Amino acid sequence: MPESVETIVHERKIVTKIIIVIVLAVWFVWTVTPLGIMVLSSIKTEREAFATPEIGDWKGVLNVFRFKPTGQHYRALLIEEKFGTYVWHGLTASLSSAVIAIVLGTLGAYGLSRGKFKQENNISFWIISTRMAPIVVVIVPLYYIFRKTGLLQTIPGLITAYTTFNLPFALWLIKGFFDDIPVEIEEAAFVDGDTHWRVFRKIALPLAAPGIVASFVLCVLFSWNDFLFAAVIGGAPAKTVPVAIPELQTTAYIRWGPITAATVILVVPMIFLGILIRKYLVQGLTMGAVRE
């Protein structure tokens, strides 16, 4: 009875498929819900945002969508709270640090990738351990040094702090991209009489460019999202968005409206950046160890 065996197999396949779809759908809802609630709350009045149904009232869930959009929280943030300044601080600090990390990192990565060094293993170890050190650990001596040198509570101080994790990250990741380029191409150029610098500029750099751009984006993302360094080292004169948000809560009252709006400002641009470098994300987040 070949047909019945086939139908059993076929049915089992359908059942598996249904299970897969259900699990993935649940995961989708679980991933998107918190973000969705946040975005919706940011354009609701607090009364509407707090209108959660009674315990056990499933039909009341539809309340989420019952509201008139308002921009009041965004207005409050930008006008009363001067969030524009904090966005500016965050952008300056993260972009500057990313530029420093990428420029020095690209040069160093090419050197490390092509040159032969006696201490190569130790250098690799040093770079990786720097990137992996807990931020709370790094921040204690950095705070002390910055206090002595006057870098505390300044934007340059914050840029330096971000570079402590961005530079080793960029160096290591970009080295991986240079390692991927076959040396033969460069050797051929040497024969044609090109100098080292020209070979680097005209051949290696363009080939590694997409990876370098992805590394740049990741550096910006890490520093823009940072909270601890900005809170301890940046302080009030270099306040960034992640530091400004917790200050919207007082002991008496948490201003959820502006907080939700500020979270949207903090998060949405980064999600777009993430999608932009989607192809390099796995490689970037595993320090180049795993690739897609």
Add this chain to the structure above:
Amino acid sequence: MANSEVLETSGRQLSVLHKKRYGLSFYGWMVIPAVILLLAITVYPFFWMIVMSVFKVAVRPGAKNEFVGFRNYIQLFQDHLWVKGWSIQAKYVGISLTIEFLLGFTIALLLNNIRRGANTLTTVFLFPMMVAPVAVGFLYLYIFNASFGWYFWFLRTIGILKKGSILGDLQWALAGIIIADIWEWTPFMALVLLAGLKKVPLDQMEAAKVDGAGPVRRFIDVTFPNMVPVIVIAVLIRFMDIMRYIDKIFVMTTGGPAGATKTVAFYLFDVAFHFFELGRGAAMGFVLMLLTIGLAIAFVNLLKRKGVQR
């Protein structure tokens, strides 16, 4: 063959020439700026951390620091909050990692099995990773809120949570933070493991199929052994990052209620920047650092030995 020899010597000769003229090979000069900056911003502070750890660092800048020898370290063993912090940290790390790994692996396997929509889904799944940890903290603070939070409503409605609040409860507070961490980082596990699954050799898979191995057998005999290096990397990186950040705890519970979520990392922050005992903080940091460095060694060795995916 002779041709390639010529090519090689010409490149190497250029390097030798360069070294003679400028004292260092071209590649050496390329590395120098990055190395100098790194020395200044990583090794120098590291040296200071060790120095600070044997001092009672004055709270007021400019005041004299008092040398205390190893007292900061000895105190650690008598500090019950530090000891308790390790057990909380272990719970936090252990539970989060286990759940994230199992869920991540499941999602990766499922994503690997569908053809349509897998790309769109992975894109959506990566959203939480891009969200700043502070924002994750506030997202969950918001939906866990005991008077209007949607997750609070959900947990009460399906009857898991009997009464009280989530983050104010001694038992639930850590669970709340773990839930937020799972939301934020399971996608990382899924994405990395999915990349690993795509690399499992198809011919081995086909061979197992021909031998009549079922899906479970194939998973145990072919998929899993091929995945081991990727799994180790994913878990290690996740482990280090979980030790790295305290942002969520800071926002969601600030270590409370009654110290129920005060991990070592958070306790260190408290000691250094709340009580401003920088010397003690440095001693704690040094201990925490040794642990991380030990793992970094393991990580590098692993990469060298297996040459994973390269």
